[in-house]
Structure formats: C-alpha cells, structure tokens
Amino acid sequence: MQNQNPSKHGFLIADAGGGTLDISAYAIKGTSPLAMEEIAPPDCIFAGSVFVSRRAREFLEERLKHSKYGTPDAIDHITRRFDETTKRLFRDRHDLQFIPFGSPLDKVGPYYDSTVGIRSGQLRLKTKVEYSQESVQPLIDMTSTAVANLFEPSVDAAVTSIKRQIEASNGMIRSVFLVGGYAASPWLFGSKAVADGAIGFYCDHHVSARMSKFMYGVEFLREVDPKDPDHVARSEKLCELPSGPRLLPDAFDCILARVSPSYGTVAKLN
Incomplete structure (x- = not known):
C-alpha cells in the first residue's frame, strides 16, 4: 500500500x-x-465571485430604489465599484465598510444623499443604524455582517x-x-x-x-434467462433472432461504473 x-x-x-x-x-x-x-x-x-456581485446588486437595487441613485446606470456603477474595492478588501464583519464611487470633494451635489448614507462620494455600509439631521429616514443599514452574508x-x-x-x-x-x-x-x-x-x-x-462522475454504458439486447423473474415479467417484449437466440431489448451494459478510476489516455487542459 x-x-x-x-x-x-x-x-x-x-x-x-x-x-x-x-x-x-x-x-x-x-x-x-x-x-x-x-x-x-x-x-x-x-459559486464564484460573480454571484457575490449579483447579490450585492440585488441589495443595492432594493436599498436605493427610492433614491436618485436607483437608476440602472447608477446601480451598474456602484456595483462595479463594489467589485473593484469593497469586495476585494472585505475581511472582517466588524469593520466599517464603504463603497467609494464618487469624488471625496463631493460634499454636496451629485454624489450626496444623506438619506441613504451617501456622503463625500461614497456609500457607507454602516455597522449600526443612524439618523441624519436632514431626515428621519435611517442611513443605509447594511452592516458589515450583511456584507459577509453576500x-x-x-x-x-x-x-x-x-x-x-x-x-x-x-x-x-x-x-x-x-x-x-x-x-x-x-x-x-x-x-x-x-x-x-x-x-x-x-x-x-x-x-x-x-x-468518473457518471456511469457510462450502452443499450443492448440481453439473452433471456427463464429463471429470472424480471425476464419472465417482460416476456411480451421478447424477440427471437433467425439464428435462434431469444433476446430482451432495453438492457443496459455498464462500460465504466460511477466513482471508479479510468486509466488510459487522459485529455489535458489547455
């Protein structure tokens, strides 16, 4: 051995x-x-990384659906930035997480919406829910644990x-x-x-x-065994060749069993 x-x-x-x-x-x-x-x-x-991005997009679509950032183009951009930054760097469910997708100079204007946690050109993925001064609506409440759940x-x-x-x-x-x-x-x-x-x-x-992941074989005609109850039960399907043998159709002949080693020529990956 x-x-x-x-x-x-x-x-x-x-x-x-x-x-x-x-x-x-x-x-x-x-x-x-x-x-x-x-x-x-x-x-x-x-179960590759693309499915993490897909789940992140679904979250963003739901969380930003009432925001000006809920448009398909904006969701595409934020999801892409999630792929390039947050997804690659995330390592601890207790750390504060951000998705940077604008400029740090964007204190107000196109990259600012405090009602969903967007400030200074980045979407804050908070570890707890807080409320902005401008609105009673909580900031984005995706915790780091929720990022881990992706x-x-x-x-x-x-x-x-x-x-x-x-x-x-x-x-x-x-x-x-x-x-x-x-x-x-x-x-x-x-x-x-x-x-x-x-x-x-x-x-x-x-x-x-x-x-082998599967069993491989071929369909063939099996010679009738009169002592086999299964053969007797299928006797109506019996066929007899001119040469004499009495055969039953629809039999399966296993060439390579599942979970068995296959030796010989092996195709190599390119």
Missing part, C-alpha cells in the same frame, strides 16, 4: 474562479515518474462540496489547496497563497487515472 500511495494521503484542489468553483481530489501513486490519480469524482459548482452562500457551497469530496475519498484527503482568482478574497480565506491555478495545471500533467 505504501508503494501504491507514497504520500500516505490525498489532497484536494479547490479552484475558485469568477463563475465556478472546480474541485478535484488526488493521491500520489508514484514518484519516479510522478503519477497521480483522482480519488473522488470532480465537482463543479456555480459571501456566505458561496462559502457554504464550497464547504459542502469539499466535505462531499472528503467523504467520497474515504477520508484520504488531508490537505486542501485554495487557488484561483476568487481565492484572493481575504474573507474567503485569509491565510492562503493565491496560485492562480498553477497547482491544478501542474497536477493535470501527471494524472494517470480519473474518477
């Missing part, structure tokens, strides 16, 4: 990108030359998928590498190295076997 798996454990790569989170699990099967095998079916979930569905989906991979590998996975653009988020994971997919690219060129 030690020769089959010199590392004695498997590892998982979670490639967090803009649209998807791609998860693959491997074990090292040889070192001279380096050879690795998938030890669990790979997973791909729609990330939570993606984080929860990632954790669920990773746990599923660990279970499918029968506990072999001991290490998890978080890579990709979305992995740069301090909130998603504050103590990792952003490898931009380099680990996954390297591993892909040394994988000798992959785990």
